[in-house]
Amino acid sequence: MSSLRARLALSAYRWAGVAAYPAVNAFVALRTARGKEERARKSERYGYASAARPEGPLVWVHAASVGETNAVVPLIKEISRRDITVLLTTGTVSSAAIAHARLEHEVIHQYVPLDLRPVVRRFLEYWRPDLALFAESEIWPMTIMELGTRHIPQILVNARISDRSFRRWSSVSNIASALFENMALVIAQSDLDSARFQELGALPVLVSGNLKADSGMPEADPLLLSRARQQIGERATWAAISTFDGEEKAAAQVQKALKNRLNLLSIIVPRHPERADDIEKMLVEEGLNVARRSRNDAIAADTDVYLGDTIGEMSLYLQLTEVAFVGRSLTAEGGQNPLEPAMMGCAILSGGHVGNFRESYQMLARNGSARMVRDGEMLTKGVYYLLTNEPARHQMIDAGLQTVHQMRGALTATLRGLDPYINPLTMKARLMPRNGTTGG
Numbered sequence: 058m059s060s061l062r063a064r065l066a067l068s069a070y071r072w073a074g075v076a077a078y079p080a081v082n083a084f085v086a087l088r089t090a091r092g093k094e095e096r097a098r099k100s101e102r103y104g105y106a107s108a109a110r111p112e113g114p115l116v117w118v119h120a121a122s123v124g125e126t127n128a129v130v131p132l133i134k135e136i137s138r139r140d141i142t143v144l145l146t147t148g149t150v151s152s153a154a155i156a157h158a159r160l161e162h163e164v165i166h167q168y169v170p171l172d173l174r175p176v177v178r179r180f181l182e183y184w185r186p187d188l189a190l191f192a193e194s195e196i197w198p199m200t201i202m203e204l205g206t207r208h209i210p211q212i213l214v215n216a217r218i219s220d221r222s223f224r225r226w227s228s229v230s231n232i233a234s235a236l237f238e239n240m241a242l243v244i245a246q247s248d249l250d251s252a253r254f255q256e257l258g259a260l261p262v263l264v265s266g267n268l269k270a271d272s273g274m275p276e277a278d279p280l281l282l283s284r285a286r287q288q289i290g291e292r293a294t295w296a297a298i299s300t301f302d303g304e305e306k307a308a309a310q311v312q313k314a315l316k317n318r319l320n321l322l323s324i325i326v327p328r329h330p331e332r333a334d335d336i337e338k339m340l341v342e343e344g345l346n347v348a349r350r351s352r353n354d355a356i357a358a359d360t361d362v363y364l365g366d367t368i369g370e371m372s373l374y375l376q377l378t379e380v381a382f383v384g385r386s387l388t389a390e391g392g393q394n395p396l397e398p399a400m401m402g403c404a405i406l407s408g409g410h411v412g413n414f415r416e417s418y419q420m421l422a423r424n425g426s427a428r429m430v431r432d433g434e435m436l437t438k439g440v441y442y443l444l445t446n447e448p449a450r451h452q453m454i455d456a457g458l459q460t461v462h463q464m465r466g467a468l469t470a471t472l473r474g475l476d477p478y479i480n481p482l483t484m485k486a487r488l489m490p491r492n493g494t495t496g497g
Contacts, residue, residue: 081171092331094168095150101168104179108165113489114482115142117186119169123368124394125192126152127275128215128268130159131468132190136479137163140486144184146170151330151368158369159275172197181207188478190214194222198236205239210478213243213259214471215268217250219391220412226257234258244474246467247416263474266467267417269396277373285363285377288356289322293444295380296324298371298398303388304408305336307433309343312361314437319444322356326365326374328384328393333366340364375401379450380443382406382436395421396464399457404450406430406439420464426457 085102088094094102101107116136120126126147137143145160146169147153156166170180177200189204189211204211218226226233237243237259244265245251251262297308305325312323327336333349340347345361348354350370356363365374375381381398383405385391392411395418399405405427411418421427430436443450472479 081173085171093150095153098168102171102176104170104176104183106167106180106183108167110184111142111165113140113142114187114486115144115184116479116482117144117146117184117189118164118192119146119190119195120152120192121148121169121195122152123149123155124269125195125215126155127159127397128272129190129192131271131273132214132268132471133160133164135468135472139479139483141479141482144186154368170200172199174199174203177203181209187482188212190475193217194219196236201236201239210241211239212241212475212478213245213254214475215265215467216243216245216254217247217413218253218257221391223253223257230257241478242474244471249416263470265470265474266464267396268467268471269394269417270400270461270464271466271468274372274375274397274401275369277370277376281370282373282376285356285373289377291320292322293319294322294324294378295382295440295444296326296365296374296378296398296403297382297384298324298326298365298374299328299393300325300384301328301389302332304382304384306339306343307387307436308382309340309345309362310433311437311440312345313343315441315444316361319441321444322360322363324363324365324374324377326371330366330368333364336366337364371397372401375403378403379454380404380406380440382430382440384408386410387430387432387436392418395427396461399426400461402454402458404428404443404453405457406436406443417464421457421460424456424460426453426460428453 085094085099089096089099098107118129118133120129133143133145143164145156145164145166147156148169153166170176181203186209189209191213193215194217237257240259243254243259243262245254245262246267248264251264254262297304308323308325312321315321327333337347340362346359347362347364348356348360349364349366351366375398381403383393383395383398385393387408390410391413395405395407395414399421405421407427407429409429418427428439430439
């Protein structure tokens with residue numbers, strides 16, 4: 058495909074979005090009915106602001122979901138500390154809850170606008186960002202082109218590109234180049250990510266490491282943690298976290314196989330809490346007793362599964378165990394972030410489908426802090442081994458903590474890359490203090 062054809066394709070995307078704009082209401086209404094949009098704030102998805110824009114420099118940071126939001130918390134705190142207003146957009150209700158819990162007084166939060174020309178224009182004309190930072194792998198063609206038209210620097214931070222995404226973009230490499238040429242900078246998580254972004258046309262590209270290693274975990278509510286530990290008592294525990302469909306069934310089989318041998322309690326934390334009703338139904342059909350966090354159920358002596366169907370409480374669940382299986386890796390593909398359980402002091406088990414977090418898993422496995430399992434039977438054996446072999450479990454835990462420590466430094470490297478863009482805004486902000494708001 059020639060460069061001209063790539064630009065024609067992007068132009069067609071632009072006008073297709075304009076044509077589809079009237080039909081978007083049905084899409085947003087469906088998401089709202091399913092609890093995936095906040096009814097009172099759905100106008101933000103159309104680019105209508107629900108907060109005033111302060112005077113002075115403003116940096117727009119976009120983090121799509123929970124993992125990306127947690128990863129950029131330290132970066133946002135650093136930018137905010139320099140007297141620059143941060144506008145944080147997220148794409149999910151759960152990530153909005155994380156933003157409220159961890160950054161309530163340090164950002165203006167809005168839901169990200171739909172990638173449609175009239176919507177993006179409305180959003181940008183109101184907020185007038187001086188710089189746009191996108192976390193990980195968020196590539197929205199219309200948003201990128203509209204920012205480019207306005208000559209607003211846009212940078213990918215903590216950037217990664219999965220095997221699947223790389224294959225998809227490589228098949229339309231000229232379109233990728235036409236988009237990535239709008240990027241002022243890409244700050245990639247790994248050398249592999251860096252090479253892939255460069256192959257797709259991004260320049261310059263820096264390597265920072267993974268911001269998630271620097272982000273830490275929010276502390277669990279001490280009263281909730283104390284109560285849960287008291288209710289669990291001396292029982293053995295393990296957790297299956299960030300699970301996808303099918304992985305809860307595997308966790309149920311672990312519980313059924315080991316509960317009498319170990320007096321075991323299984324903690325299951327689905328990646329999407331809205332699936333909790335279906336998961337509970339399946340567990341009950343398997344003959345298991347379930348206590349749900351969202352109902353504030355007590356963990357009784359005969360409770361088989363503590364279902365962690367809440368948002369923003371991963372620290373609570375991980376502090377109740379020393380063994381964690383990380384989902385989206387056994388019956389789904391891509392994996393989920395293994396650094397959270399590692400930094401919380403858990404030995405890690407995972408399925409083999411972890412392409413989205415390949416480098417993190419390679420480092421953890423190389424240091425002996427993560428083990429891969431092929432199926433539910435192997436998962437059961439892994440849980441049993443770690444719960445009955447304290448020296449091996451603690452060796453894995455110590456290796457995980459050491460690995461996370463070795464991986465730190467991404468925040469410093471990211472800030473170094475952003476200095477040419479952030480420092481002028483800091484100077485401007487301090488010469489012209491914010492003392493009011495402006496509208497669009």
